[in-house]
Amino acid sequence: MRNDKDILGRPELRKNPYTVPDGYFNSVKESIRITDRNYHSRRRHGTGLYIPAIAASLALLLLAGIGVLSKQEAKIEYDSIDLLVFSDISEESYYDLQAMSEPEELSEEEIIEYLIYTGTTLESIETNE
Amino acid sequence: MTDREIIDLYRNGQQEQAFNHIVEAYTERLYWHVRRFLCSHDDTNDLLQDIFIKVWAALPSFRGEAQLYTWLYRIATNEVLNFLRRQKVRAMMSLDSVSNILSKKIDEDPYFNGDEIQRVLHKAMNKLPEKQRIVFSLRYFDEMKYEDISEITGTSTGALKASYHHAYNKIKKDIEECF
Numbered sequence: 001m002r003n004d005k006d007i008l009g010r011p012e013l014r015k016n017p018y019t020v021p022d023g024y025f026n027s028v029k030e031s032i033r034i035t036d037r038n039y040h041s042r043r044r045h046g047t048g049l050y051i052p053a054i055a056a057s058l059a060l061l062l063l064a065g066i067g068v069l070s071k072q073e074a075k076i077e078y079d080s081i082d083l084l085v086f087s088d089i090s091e092e093s094y095y096d097l098q099a100m101s102e103p104e105e106l107s108e109e110e111i112i113e114y115l116i117y118t119g120t121t122l123e124s125i126e127t128n129e
Numbered sequence: 130m131t132d133r134e135i136i137d138l139y140r141n142g143q144q145e146q147a148f149n150h151i152v153e154a155y156t157e158r159l160y161w162h163v164r165r166f167l168c169s170h171d172d173t174n175d176l177l178q179d180i181f182i183k184v185w186a187a188l189p190s191f192r193g194e195a196q197l198y199t200w201l202y203r204i205a206t207n208e209v210l211n212f213l214r215r216q217k218v219r220a221m222m223s224l225d226s227v228s229n230i231l232s233k234k235i236d237e238d239p240y241f242n243g244d245e246i247q248r249v250l251h252k253a254m255n256k257l258p259e260k261q262r263i264v265f266s267l268r269y270f271d272e273m274k275y276e277d278i279s280e281i282t283g284t285s286t287g288a289l290k291a292s293y294h295h296a297y298n299k300i301k302k303d304i305e306e307c308f
Contacts, residue, residue, distance in 0.1 A: 016242025
């Protein structure tokens, strides 16, 4: 393959024609070490410390969510449109739902109004007792 | 520190120290290996960082069946080939060839200090098929043994010798046509 005229046999052709900026190899070695250290610590922490932290965060979120929902449930007051919409997907009728949403305690005025409307006298109440 | 001592260090739980020794011993060698394929300092610099991330990630699976240095060259060579394949797709989209793109990089490279014959030699290398290029680069410039190149490429030494012979003659012809 090689003879005296073989141009590729010249030793100077095997020399490296490329160069690098001054101080490149020192800086690139440091950069590689830093990059890989970060990569290493991301991987280690990713599998070691992050999982319990994420689990704890999810548990906190879950507890907070349950708390908020139960508070909202206690305060919930349906308006009539909500009830109409909800009645479509519920086994209860609109009226049942409306009745469920009304406050259980009646005021004194409402009781008197009811008694007048039904014609109930004080005597008849006393007689029943 | 020898390759064996580096691996022993790694297996004794001193992974970061072992990796630092690899970086110290192989950064320059792998840089020149990659640079001969990519021609550009910036591309080589980027790929070198990726190569060492791969090395770090793959170190736990290094079983010591191959030599550490051929294993490192294998990772670097695979990364180079992947990079060149991506370049090939880009070149197809721009209706150019990878060898033209790489030749332009040699012409525009402010860090190319070779003479005209070296310029033609390195441009001629870019025209070679992948395997011929790898074997030519490792044998001609690094004077690597065929057995070691065989470990890197996974090709028999006989096939490598034939590839080197073809590559050598093609490059010689290209240079002779110019001078």
